Amino acid sequence: NVAIDQDEALRPKMVTVEIAGKKHEVPEGITVIKALWYTGQEVIRGAGCLGGYCGACATYYRTKDDPKVRTCLACSTAVEDGMSFTMVPPFPARKAT
Numbered sequence: 001n002v003a004i005d006q007d008e009a010l011r012p013k014m015v016t017v018e019i020a021g022k023k024h025e026v027p028e029g030i031t032v033i034k035a036l037w038y039t040g041q042e043v044i045r046g047a048g049c050l051g052g053y054c055g056a057c058a059t060y061y062r063t064k065d066d067p068k069v070r071t072c073l074a075c076s077t078a079v080e081d082g083m084s085f086t087m088v089p090p091f092p093a094r095k096a097t
Contacts (some may be wrong), residue, residue, distance in 0.1 A: 015081035032074035032085055033057055046087050052076035061085035 012027035048056030062080025
């Protein structure tokens, strides 16, 4: 059926990511921060400028082909199939003395 084929062509390809230990299906090519929002994650801290400048969205991640833990900015890094990530925990600011 042509109508079904067109609808299927318009649907984004989905990839599997692991967020804080749970697997989720998200659209291919979206950023890590958008994947968090897409899956309903509450982002209390970590959504700063969304332009790759402030560093508030620092995230730890691994890819399925490389077990090494790396860091990225969630607002400017695209998800990959098999990627695993979690936000960097916040550290309290030091008071000037």
